[in-house]
Amino acid sequence: MRRYNNRLWVKGWIYGGNYGIERYLYTLHRISGLGLILYLLMHIYVTAARIYGAAAWEQTMAFLYGPAFKLGEYLLIAGAIFHAANGLWLIIIELGMCIGKPQRQEYPYVPSVKKQRPLMVALMLLAAVLIIVSGLDFFII
Amino acid sequence: MATFRIQRYNPEKDTRPYLQTYEVPVERGMSILDCLFYIKENLDATLSFRASCRMGICGSCAMYINGLPRLACETQVESLRTDTIEIRPLPNYEIIKDLVVDLSPLFDKHQKVKPWIISSDAVEVDRPTKEYSQSPAQLEGYLQFAYCLKCGICLAACPTVATDKEFLGPQALAQAFRYSSDNRDNGFKERISVVDTLHGLWRCHMAGACAEVCPKGVDPALAIQLMKRKAIFGHKEEQARLLEALLEATPIPGIPKAPEPTVKKK
Incomplete structure (x- = not known):
C-alpha cells in the first residue's frame, strides 16, 4: 500500500508549530554555525592572496573595503556572539545544570525547558547587548 | 458551531493529502476526540483516526492540533480559544490514511x-x-x-x-x-x-x-x-x-504477628 511521507525536513527547523523560543534558537544556532564555517572558508581563500605577492594582497584588501563586506563583517560578529552565548547555554544544560531534577509530575506540568528559561533569557540578553555594542562600534563610533 | 479542517489522505485514491472542512456543534466539555467521533458518526464515516481509551492512558489519539502535537482526548475544544480547528496527522511519520500514522x-x-x-x-x-x-x-x-x-x-x-x-x-x-x-x-x-x-x-x-x-x-x-x-x-x-521476605524477619516487640500465609510454600 502506498504511503505519504510526512517528514517535515528543513521546514521542521524553521516552523514546526507553536513551540517555545528554544526551538527557534536551535535553528539559529545551526544557521549561525554554518555561517561561521562559510566565513572560515572565505577567510582562508582571501588571505591566500598573500602568496601571490604584495600587489595581489593590496588589490584584494581594496576589494574588501566595500560597504557590503562591512555589513557582512558585522553579521559575522553578530553570528559569532550569538553562537558563543547559545553554545555556553548548551554546555550548561548538557551538563545537567539549571534544568531541575526528576520528580513526580502533577498537572500542570513544569518541564525542564521552562525551568531553565531564566538562564536562557539572561544569556540571550547578554548576547543582544554585545551585538548592539558591536553595532555601535562598527557603524557609528 | 466550530469549523474543523481535517487533513484527509486515502492511499488508494489520492497522491497528496488535502484539507476537508466539517461543521460540528460543539458543547462545553467536548474534547477534540469527541468531535472526531461526532464527524465519523454523523457527517463522514470514511474519516479514519486511531483512538482507544479516550482518557490519556493509551496514547493512540496523538495528532497535530492547531500548531501543536497533542492527544485529541486530552484537548478540550474550549481550551483552544478559537472556532477554527485544524487537525493534521503527526509530522515526521508516514501517513497510512487520514490521521493514522505508522508509529x-x-x-x-x-x-x-x-x-x-x-x-x-x-x-x-x-x-x-x-x-x-x-x-x-x-x-x-x-x-x-x-x-x-x-x-x-x-x-x-x-x-x-x-x-x-x-x-x-x-x-x-x-x-x-x-x-x-x-x-x-x-x-x-x-x-x-x-x-x-x-x-x-x-x-x-x-x-x-x-x-x-x-x-x-x-x-x-x-x-x-x-x-x-x-x-x-x-x-x-x-x-x-x-531483601528478606517480611514474614521471615524478626518482629518488633509490641507489633502483632502477620497472619499465616494462606498459600503454602512448595
Missing part, C-alpha cells in the same frame, strides 16, 4: 535502547527468590520517565527528527535514562554503546519541544541531558539489595 519507527528505536531491567544476576531475574530494595528517593529518580505512553508526540515535535531519520529520538533516549537510573539495573554499558553514538544523545540540542508537548509530563529533554551528564562523568552502578 513503527518509534517502537523500533524504543527497542534499540533495551528498555528492560538488565541485571548482573540473570538467574535471580529469571527465578526470583527475594524482593529488591528500592527507596522512595531512588524510585523518584526514574518514575517520571516511566509514565511514557509511546504516543509518539515527542518525535513529531523534535526538529532533529525532522531532518535525521536515524536519530533515536526523545522517547528512546529518555527510556535509556529511565532504565539506566533504576537501581535494579546493571545495563548502563550496554545502553550507552547504543545512545552515545552519531545519531544518539549528541544530536539533541535542547530545542525543548519534546518536553513542552509531552502529555504525561515525562520531560524527555531532561532525561536526555541527564544521560549526557552520565556519558561525560560516568555512571555509578549500584546493585539493589535483595
Whole structure:
C-alpha cells in the first residue's frame, strides 16, 4: 500500500508549530554555525592572496573595503556572539545544570525547558547587548 | 458551531493529502476526540483516526492540533480559544490514511535502547527468590520517565527528527535514562554503546519541544541531558539489595504477628 511521507525536513527547523523560543534558537544556532564555517572558508581563500605577492594582497584588501563586506563583517560578529552565548547555554544544560531534577509530575506540568528559561533569557540578553555594542562600534563610533 | 479542517489522505485514491472542512456543534466539555467521533458518526464515516481509551492512558489519539502535537482526548475544544480547528496527522511519520500514522519507527528505536531491567544476576531475574530494595528517593529518580505512553508526540515535535531519520529520538533516549537510573539495573554499558553514538544523545540540542508537548509530563529533554551528564562523568552502578521476605524477619516487640500465609510454600 502506498504511503505519504510526512517528514517535515528543513521546514521542521524553521516552523514546526507553536513551540517555545528554544526551538527557534536551535535553528539559529545551526544557521549561525554554518555561517561561521562559510566565513572560515572565505577567510582562508582571501588571505591566500598573500602568496601571490604584495600587489595581489593590496588589490584584494581594496576589494574588501566595500560597504557590503562591512555589513557582512558585522553579521559575522553578530553570528559569532550569538553562537558563543547559545553554545555556553548548551554546555550548561548538557551538563545537567539549571534544568531541575526528576520528580513526580502533577498537572500542570513544569518541564525542564521552562525551568531553565531564566538562564536562557539572561544569556540571550547578554548576547543582544554585545551585538548592539558591536553595532555601535562598527557603524557609528 | 466550530469549523474543523481535517487533513484527509486515502492511499488508494489520492497522491497528496488535502484539507476537508466539517461543521460540528460543539458543547462545553467536548474534547477534540469527541468531535472526531461526532464527524465519523454523523457527517463522514470514511474519516479514519486511531483512538482507544479516550482518557490519556493509551496514547493512540496523538495528532497535530492547531500548531501543536497533542492527544485529541486530552484537548478540550474550549481550551483552544478559537472556532477554527485544524487537525493534521503527526509530522515526521508516514501517513497510512487520514490521521493514522505508522508509529513503527518509534517502537523500533524504543527497542534499540533495551528498555528492560538488565541485571548482573540473570538467574535471580529469571527465578526470583527475594524482593529488591528500592527507596522512595531512588524510585523518584526514574518514575517520571516511566509514565511514557509511546504516543509518539515527542518525535513529531523534535526538529532533529525532522531532518535525521536515524536519530533515536526523545522517547528512546529518555527510556535509556529511565532504565539506566533504576537501581535494579546493571545495563548502563550496554545502553550507552547504543545512545552515545552519531545519531544518539549528541544530536539533541535542547530545542525543548519534546518536553513542552509531552502529555504525561515525562520531560524527555531532561532525561536526555541527564544521560549526557552520565556519558561525560560516568555512571555509578549500584546493585539493589535483595531483601528478606517480611514474614521471615524478626518482629518488633509490641507489633502483632502477620497472619499465616494462606498459600503454602512448595
